[in-house]
Amino acid sequence: MGDWVMSDSAGRTSLDWLHRGTKEIFPDQPNSADPDENLSQRILQGDHPLRIKLGIDPTGTDIHLGHSIPFRKLRAFQDAGHTAVVIIGDFTAQIGDPTGKSDVRRQLTPEQVQANAQSYLDQLKPILDFDTPGRLEIRYNSEWLSKLNLAQIQQLLATMTVGQMLAKEGFAERYSQEKPIFLHEFLYPLMQGYDSVAIEADVELGGTDQKFNIAVGRDLQRHFGQKTGKKTQFGLLLPILLGTDGIQKMSKSLNNYVGLQEDALSMYSKLEKTPDELLPDYFELLTNINLADIPENPREAQKLLAIEVASQFHGKEVALQAQQTAEQIVLQGNTTGGDIAEYSLSAVEFPAKLFYILGASGLCQSGGEGRRQIQGGAVRLEGDRQTDVNLTFDSPDDLTGKVLQVGKKKFIRLVS
Numbered sequence: 001m002g003d004w005v006m007s008d009s010a011g012r013t014s015l016d017w018l019h020r021g022t023k024e025i026f027p028d029q030p031n032s033a034d035p036d037e038n039l040s041q042r043i044l045q046g047d048h049p050l051r052i053k054l055g056i057d058p059t060g061t062d063i064h065l066g067h068s069i070p071f072r073k074l075r076a077f078q079d080a081g082h083t084a085v086v087i088i089g090d091f092t093a094q095i096g097d098p099t100g101k102s103d104v105r106r107q108l109t110p111e112q113v114q115a116n117a118q119s120y121l122d123q124l125k126p127i128l129d130f131d132t133p134g135r136l137e138i139r140y141n142s143e144w145l146s147k148l149n150l151a152q153i154q155q156l157l158a159t160m161t162v163g164q165m166l167a168k169e170g171f172a173e174r175y176s177q178e179k180p181i182f183l184h185e186f187l188y189p190l191m192q193g194y195d196s197v198a199i200e201a202d203v204e205l206g207g208t209d210q211k212f213n214i215a216v217g218r219d220l221q222r223h224f225g226q227k228t229g230k231k232t233q234f235g236l237l238l239p240i241l242l243g244t245d246g247i248q249k250m251s252k253s254l255n256n257y258v259g260l261q262e263d264a265l266s267m268y269s270k271l272e273k274t275p276d277e278l279l280p281d282y283f284e285l286l287t288n289i290n291l292a293d294i295p296e297n298p299r300e301a302q303k304l305l306a307i308e309v310a311s312q313f314h315g316k317e318v319a320l321q322a323q324q325t326a327e328q329i330v331l332q333g334n335t336t337g338g339d340i341a342e343y344s345l346s347a348v349e350f351p352a353k354l355f356y357i358l359g360a361s362g363l364c365q366s367g368g369e370g371r372r373q374i375q376g377g378a379v380r381l382e383g384d385r386q387t388d389v390n391l392t393f394d395s396p397d398d399l400t401g402k403v404l405q406v407g408k409k410k411f412i413r414l415v416s
Helices: 039-045 065-079 110-124 150-157 162-166 171-176 183-199 208-224 264-271 276-286 298-314 316-331 354-361 367-375
Strands: 024-026 051-056 083-088 136-140 203-207 234-238 342-344 379-381 403-406 410-415
Touching (some): 051 065, 051 183, 065 234, 065 276, 162 171, 162 183, 203 208, 208 234, 264 316, 276 298, 354 367
Parallel strands (some): 051 083
Antiparallel strands (some): 403 410
16 A cells, blocks of 8 residues: 555544545446446555646636635645646637537637636645645646647547537537537547546546546547556546525626635635535535534634635635634624725825825825824734835735725725
8 A cells, every 4th residue: 555545543544535525436336446446446556646637727817716626636636645737728728618608718829828827826826735746747738739630630539429529518508509619619528538648647637517528538548548557537526616695606707706816804704604504515625624523603614614714825824814804894883794995096106105005095194194003013904914114015906905904993995
């Protein structure tokens, strides 16, 4: 048994991390000892770390907590000693994943894809292990897909029928509604599947909406033949997270999301209002807390969830300060917790000193009072105490979306 298998204090093998929050593993014969049918057995019987694939479709720049779920599972594999292979779909993003889409997706330029990919990786640093040697590979699928010639693409296309493609969610709907389906869109699941061949994946992670594409990867590994001794990948599917409204899946367009780049106060304020019925799923999918330790009191559970998640991205001290600030806002009479008066930075000429902004925003009666409040340690930005009276900001981008606080009762959110 390799050191990539977790053991408990009694030395017994534990795979609880594998099954926590997992919706489906396929193939799955839980009573089988065959490592081709039972992922647990492949882990236990293996003599080397597994290669765990997760692809990023960098068609945007923002990641929310719903997107983080497969990356948290990827981190669990890393912590168990396996190799995470994050594939940046720089080539496939120029096609766009048609899964769940009712229309053709616009194609991106290579420059847009590269910028989006870098933004994604920056946001994933609090989740994944970027430091331990051998735990992470970051690959771009243009490395192999851009080298395919017409004969190889023809061979790839010959592995599936039009009928099989039209059975895929999204394609079937568009076909029945007589909406156009372009031939290049059929390439997306085949190319994502070919990624599994190229990197010799043992397991591919994805949301439940990715089952078709992951299954294509298994088929292509079988068709092209893994290198000597390699087996076809398992698919591990994770649930789609409901948004903070408790009704629809988390989505920025539905404004029911918590973004990974949000400030600690915004993150805390949203999560401490998580609907009671969502708490078990949020704890299971977004934290490592033992589910038996979740407080029975829903209000205490909400606070614990908010602290735990905010701490992952901002650190415990900043998360606790966000909690304190949120409570002060409520005591101030703002019972909605996260709604804070806003001040537009469009009225400020940059570069601008912090004490000037304090006076201009009305948090202080003047810039002079702003200086004194900074010197007295009463000024916080995003929960961090500011003590430099000459602190200068070059542009509104340095401040937009952040909460500025004076004392215990005065707060504003800075907006562009």
